Structure formats: structure tokens, C-alpha cells
Amino acid sequence: MIYTIVYGFSIGAILYFISIGLSLTFGTMRVINFAHTLTYTIGVYALITLVAFLQGYFVLAAILAVFVVIPISYVIERFIIRRLYGESLDYTFIATFAVSLIGVDVIKWIWGVNPYPMKDPIGEYLMFWGLSLPIYRILIVIIAILLFVALNFFFKKTIVGKIVVAALDDKDGVRCLGINVDKYFSIVFILGSALAALGGVLYAPISSIHPYMGLSILLLSFAVVIVGGMGNLKGTFISAFALGMVMSITARYWSQGAETMVFIVMAIVLIFKPIDI
Amino acid sequence: MPLKNAPAKDYGAIGFLVIASGFLLITPILSTHRVTDFMIFCIFAMSFDLLYGYMGRLSFGHMLFLGTGAYGAGLFIKYINGNPLLAILVGIAVAGLLGMLLGLIIVRTTGACFALINLAFNHIGFFLVLSPLREITRGEDGFGVSASKLGFLNLGSRPIMFGFVLLCLLLVFYFLKRLISSPYGIMIRSIKEDETRVRFLGYNTYLYKWLTFVLAGSIAGLAGALTALNYNYVNPNAMDVNSNVGVVFACLIGGAGNLYGALIGGVTYMIISNFLPIYIHRWEMFLGFSLLIITFRFRKGVWGYFQGVWENIVKKKVIGKPIEEGVADL
Amino acid sequence: MLEIKNLDVAYGHAKVLHDISLKIEKGQMAFLIGRNGAGKTTLLKTIIGLLKPKKGSITYQGNAISNLSPEELYLRGLRYVAQEKKVFGNLTVRENIEIAAYASREPIDRTLEKVMSIYPKLKDFLKTKAGQLSGGQRQILLVGRALVGDPKLLLIDEPTQGLAAIVIEDIVKILSGLKDKVSAVIVEQNLAMVKLLADRVHILKEGKVAREIMDKSEISDTRGLEEYL
Numbered sequence: 001m002i003y004t005i006v007y008g009f010s011i012g013a014i015l016y017f018i019s020i021g022l023s024l025t026f027g028t029m030r031v032i033n034f035a036h037t038l039t040y041t042i043g044v045y046a047l048i049t050l051v052a053f054l055q056g057y058f059v060l061a062a063i064l065a066v067f068v069v070i071p072i073s074y075v076i077e078r079f080i081i082r083r084l085y086g087e088s089l090d091y092t093f094i095a096t097f098a099v100s101l102i103g104v105d106v107i108k109w110i111w112g113v114n115p116y117p118m119k120d121p122i123g124e125y126l127m128f129w130g131l132s133l134p135i136y137r138i139l140i141v142i143i144a145i146l147l148f149v150a151l152n153f154f155f156k157k158t159i160v161g162k163i164v165v166a167a168l169d170d171k172d173g174v175r176c177l178g179i180n181v182d183k184y185f186s187i188v189f190i191l192g193s194a195l196a197a198l199g200g201v202l203y204a205p206i207s208s209i210h211p212y213m214g215l216s217i218l219l220l221s222f223a224v225v226i227v228g229g230m231g232n233l234k235g236t237f238i239s240a241f242a243l244g245m246v247m248s249i250t251a252r253y254w255s256q257g258a259e260t261m262v263f264i265v266m267a268i269v270l271i272f273k274p275i276d277i
Numbered sequence: 278m279p280l281k282n283a284p285a286k287d288y289g290a291i292g293f294l295v296i297a298s299g300f301l302l303i304t305p306i307l308s309t310h311r312v313t314d315f316m317i318f319c320i321f322a323m324s325f326d327l328l329y330g331y332m333g334r335l336s337f338g339h340m341l342f343l344g345t346g347a348y349g350a351g352l353f354i355k356y357i358n359g360n361p362l363l364a365i366l367v368g369i370a371v372a373g374l375l376g377m378l379l380g381l382i383i384v385r386t387t388g389a390c391f392a393l394i395n396l397a398f399n400h401i402g403f404f405l406v407l408s409p410l411r412e413i414t415r416g417e418d419g420f421g422v423s424a425s426k427l428g429f430l431n432l433g434s435r436p437i438m439f440g441f442v443l444l445c446l447l448l449v450f451y452f453l454k455r456l457i458s459s460p461y462g463i464m465i466r467s468i469k470e471d472e473t474r475v476r477f478l479g480y481n482t483y484l485y486k487w488l489t490f491v492l493a494g495s496i497a498g499l500a501g502a503l504t505a506l507n508y509n510y511v512n513p514n515a516m517d518v519n520s521n522v523g524v525v526f527a528c529l530i531g532g533a534g535n536l537y538g539a540l541i542g543g544v545t546y547m548i549i550s551n552f553l554p555i556y557i558h559r560w561e562m563f564l565g566f567s568l569l570i571i572t573f574r575f576r577k578g579v580w581g582y583f584q585g586v587w588e589n590i591v592k593k594k595v596i597g598k599p600i601e602e603g604v605a606d607l
Numbered sequence: 608m609l610e611i612k613n614l615d616v617a618y619g620h621a622k623v624l625h626d627i628s629l630k631i632e633k634g635q636m637a638f639l640i641g642r643n644g645a646g647k648t649t650l651l652k653t654i655i656g657l658l659k660p661k662k663g664s665i666t667y668q669g670n671a672i673s674n675l676s677p678e679e680l681y682l683r684g685l686r687y688v689a690q691e692k693k694v695f696g697n698l699t700v701r702e703n704i705e706i707a708a709y710a711s712r713e714p715i716d717r718t719l720e721k722v723m724s725i726y727p728k729l730k731d732f733l734k735t736k737a738g739q740l741s742g743g744q745r746q747i748l749l750v751g752r753a754l755v756g757d758p759k760l761l762l763i764d765e766p767t768q769g770l771a772a773i774v775i776e777d778i779v780k781i782l783s784g785l786k787d788k789v790s791a792v793i794v795e796q797n798l799a800m801v802k803l804l805a806d807r808v809h810i811l812k813e814g815k816v817a818r819e820i821m822d823k824s825e826i827s828d829t830r831g832l833e834e835y836l
Contacts, residue, residue, distance in 0.1 A: 032389045080569070083573065090329075090335045090388075090392075091572050093335060093337070093389065093392055094335075094525060094529065094568060094572050095568070095569055095572045095573070097522065097525075097568070098564075098565040098566070098568035098569045098572065099565065099569070100565075101522065101561055101562070101564060101565035101568070102561075102562045102565035102566060102569075104561070105559050105561040105562040105565065106562065109559060109562075215518075215519075219393075219396065219397065219400060222393050223397070226390070226393070256404070256408050256409075257404075257408075257409075259400070259404070260400070260401050260404050260405075263397035263398070263400060263401050264401070266394070266397055267382065267394060267397060267398070270382070270386060270390060270394055271382050271385070
């Protein structure tokens, strides 16, 4: 049972990394970014290449992989997302989907279609009440909690964070106070993408790696954001971990139904709390 | 206030002849089997266009209904009765029933919510036929479908299948065309433009949306059933979530909200997806870029673009400045 | 100081302002009155750059500004207070002012002092979340925010709408204190206020300038103005 809980939390942590960016992008720019997990996937593949290149220094490779994603997400923001401000949601959906289509194809081109195996970089276990718990997973959860604290600090204490919070309330108001909000939204977007890449990098050793991995995790992230509320930092945190637990518990009794259960939860939430977008 | 998306001009019987001959003409170039495929996709595209183009709701999970129709028809033939017509009816019925049930929930949402919840259900459906229902559906492997002959109606024969599908396509086209220009159709298009206003006029928009959802699902089910019969085979690919991009692309390229556009878009997409991979290895990238270009430049689809150009030429000959409408309510 | 010539503004195909022309001199407080839907809010939004005109020009201090963004206009001294009384609800009053001080790079303490001097009561609310303020307090906060930096032209949309009489008094007091120091274009339905503060009145009707009263003495006849509301 403890094992299930640890598993659940670690999945929740990964979902949190990815969903945060999605939630913020929607809250600030009102854009549904279908290509969000493209940076996730790119981060993973960059990691693979870097790990091979750096001969196994996982931490360094992980950090570099996340940084690699930054210019890519900047390009996406500058040329696609920015043009979608204020557009009808159908078009943002389709355009960002097109971006992910292109991106996945590029990945297939460079790295091929076959799955890459990767193993747990720590590989050690913690003895806890007679059970051996993988340290790596616990570490992921700790990082997620640290991230939550850091983000909270950022949005509550720094001026940039406060500007973003203000802009979430009243974008025009911020503009009329002389602040170029779009610039800050770009920063938020890139931050979100980098976090998604971080999620990918951390999850890579314990999941299967293939070019379409972005799609399945994207759907789950959407579910997290919908359940937690768009642009709601605390809500995203809670719903990520909650849904992570749902997946873990479902997997225990019905091994393949984990993802499906998340969607069922999402559907139920949508019935009782439909979003007005 | 005049509706912005008026239905395609009614070319009457000539329209049918044009469509039929269009398909007949390309047959010698490709093959009967291929064109039948195209036509089935066009039926699917029209069902999607009803939902997206006319009612304005983008679904990213419409394949669910195609798959349901395919499995419905296929399983019927496999386990119950080989009668192809009955199988098709069963396929439509099952898809329609699913639409009725899911529609109750789904139709309450809009925009991104709508797209995503359809996507989620499509995903769930795909998973269901792949895994838990494996006993019945044979999971990933799928199963063969061989319909029995019904008098002269031997759907195993390619030319007959071709003719049958063409007939279905024309029937669906006719049905949808009548529907769109009927009061019901006007209601649907009004909902797309401004649902709140329609509701304030006292109409139960929920009912209309639900009905449209069921219809779109049923027609997609028809396409699915025809797929099963055409390939004599059903597997989870009939419900593949990724295939949704095809029908979205088709409607965009043809111009959403335009039945002729759906047909042209459908054929275009089929040609692209069937033949492009042969010449361009990275055809999905190409698809992605084209989608981007269409989204940013050709909103009304390529067809709509040319229609617009034509109208501008005609307008220049007539006269004058467009009349400006009155003061807006603030 | 501000000159608008032949301005046409439209929402999509629907034209809202037709051939508007008016002029504000430096230090003047001009009032815009008119019925709902006459286009007053649209006019203010166009001046501040949230809307782009279809035709015509807006000149401020000799420069054409109709294609500038609100952010750029802020740095030139334009300040806009919207009709909806939206504050940054999730931030405290102090933080709201902090944001206002950000672009003008004024040190926060000086800003707070300035705002407190205009409206000392705000001091009690510095730590309160702006979303919890009453309508009147919000309006004061919004005016306070607008006065940060070096404001030269205030554009205020219905400052007293929906407010209690005692708050209206406070606002009138604040605005009187600003007379001759900053120019202003204020949209109002409250004719008593107009009578008290206006240097000139422009009346909008159905998107056009129906009447202009340039002389302060003529404004005292409020009955004449009432018919336009």
C-alpha cells in the first residue's frame, strides 16, 4: 500500500511539473497549447543524447536538457502563440496541434521511432517499514514540493510574479499602467515549457520513451488542469497529486485502466463544473 | 441580422450529378477500392462538418463514433447475422445510441472543454476495445468481417460496393442539405453565431445541440459500418485518436460549414495521406505546416478563399461601398 | 493639449463613433456626457489605445498617438480609469500601488506618501486584498493608482457610478484638488459634479458630438443638459 502511495505521489509530481505550464499559459494568454508537451518530449530526447554524450552524468545532462528546451519554446511562443492571442479557441487548438505534429515528426526524423530504454539513475532503495522504496521516486516528489514553494514565492513576493497575478485579473489594467504584459507572458510560457521538460527529464528513467509519449501525458495534463482550475496554482498542485493517486490506485486493481480512470474523473468534474471558455 | 454562414448555393440535381461524376471520373486513375475509401471518408467528413462547420463545435474525438459504427456492424456480422444492410443499421444505431448517452453530458460544454472531453472519450473507447473487451473484439488484432450476399447485393464485389457507397454518400449529402436549409438547420447555425441570443428567444438550445450531436455521431457510425464492410476487417485503428486530425484538416481545407467543401476537403486529405507518404517521407510535418498556413491565412479554407475571390470579382462589377450597419449596442 | 479630428471608431462592422472632433486645452477638466451607448466609453478607450480608430486622428501634445499602445501612452502621462472598477483583486492595496509605481520607476515609499496625502483613509487598507474593498474604496484606489508617476492627462470613465454620496464627496474633493494641475477628460452622468468641476462639456449622442459647451458659465444650466442623458 505504501508503495502505491509513493508511486501515486511520484506520478502526481510529474503531472504537476507539466500541468503548471499548461495552466499558466491558459490563465494568462487564454491559449490552449496542444504543443505544450512537445517541450516535454524534446527534453527527454535531449536528455538521452546528452547522457550518451556526457557519458552518464545524469544530473548535468538533465539540467542541460532543460536549458535546450528554452530557445525552442521561445520560437514557438514568438511565432505561433503570440499570433493566437484573442483568437477563437478552435484555431489555437488546431494551430498548436499542428506544431506538435511537426515537432513529433522532427523527433522521429532525428531519433527514430523505436522506444529508448533508460534506467533509474539512482537505483537505490530506501528501507522503510520492511519495504524497499525507490529513492528516485521520493526525490521527484521532494522536487515537486520545492517547486510549489518556489512558485508560490515567485508569484507572491517578486514584482514580476505580482505583475503576472495582476494581469490574470485585469490584463488591460496592467497595460494601462505602462507595463508590457506580453513580455511577461512570454516569460511565463517559457518557464512553463522548461518545467514540462523538467518533468519529462525526471520521468524518463521510469517510463517508456517514444516519440508519441507527449500525447498521452498531454491528455492527462489537460485533465489535471481542468480538474484543478485553469490558472489556479494551488488547485493544479492538488489535482496533480490527486489524479496521480487515482492512477496509482487504479493501476493496482486494474492494471491498464489507470489513464482511463483519470479521464472518467475529468468527465465527471466537467459535468458538475463545466468550464466557460 | 443576417446569418454569416449561409448554406452553399443549391445547385439542385446538377449538384448530385457533379458529385457522382466527380467520383466516377477519378476512379480509373486510382482504383475502385481506393475511391470507395475516399467516399467513406467524405461521409465521415460531412458528419464532422455538421458538428464543427454548422454548429461551431470542434470535437477532437469524432473517431469514437466511426469506430463504434465499425465495431457495431462488424460484431453484428460476426456473431449474429451476416446481413450487411442490417449490420449497417446496427452500426448506425449503436453509434447513435452512444451519441445520445454521451451527448447528454458533452453537449453542455463548449470550446476547448468540448474538444477535450470528446478526446477523452475517444481515448477511453480506444482503450476499451483494445483491452477489457478483448474477448469480444480480439483487441489489437481485430477480426475479419464477411457479409453475406443479399440477392444481387454482393458487397464483396468492388464495383457493387463502390456503387453502394456512392449511393450512401449522395443520400447523406441530400439529407444534410435539406437539414441545413430547414428551420432546424437555421437554428443550428444561429446557435453557432450567438447561442445566448437564441436562448433568450426562448429556444431550448440544449435539445438542438444534443440532436445535432446524435446525428453527427450516427452518420459517422454509418461511415464506420461501411469501413468495416469495405475492408472486411475491423481493428482498434477504427477508433484511433490521432486520425481525428485528418477530418479536421479536411474540413479546414474545404472550408468549414460547407458541404461541398467537406467533400473536396475529404478527397484532398485522402489523396494527401495516401500518396504523399510515398513521395515525402516526412508527410506529417507537411501536414502540420499546411495546417498552420491554413489557420493563419486561409480561414475559410482553400475553397472558401476562392469563393471569396470570385465574389469580390462579381462585387466589383456590381457597385459600391458596403453599407455599414447601425450603431452597436455598448 | 489633446486634439481629436474626424474620428471614426467601429467594433467589427458596426460603427460606433462618427466623425468625432474635439479639443482639450492644458489644465482643463472636460466632461463627456450622453446616454448609455452614445460612445463615451469607446472614445476614452480609443484615446488610451485599447481600440484603434478606423479613420481620423488623435493628437496629444503635438504628436499623433492613434497608433500607440496603452503602455507607451502611459509613459507620456496618459492615465485611464475604466468604468468597471476592476482592481487587481488578488493583490493587496499596497501591491496594487506597487504595480502602478513599477513603470514610472518611482520609489514605492514616495508613491505611497503621495497617494496617502490625497486620500489618507487608504492607509488603513494597505494590507487588505483589493478584491475585498467596497466599490467606493476601489474607485479611490483606482484614482490613486492613476495619479502615480507624472500624470498629465486623466481619462476617467464614470467615477461616481454606483457610489454612495459620501464617497462621491471624497472623489469630488480629490478631483477639485487636481484642477489646473492635470488635464482630464471625465465621463459622467452626475450633473451636479459636472456643474461643479467642468471647464467645458462635450455631449455625445449616438456616436456624434451633439453639443459643446466651452464656457464655464453656460454649464450651470443643468436642465438643458439633462435631456441628453
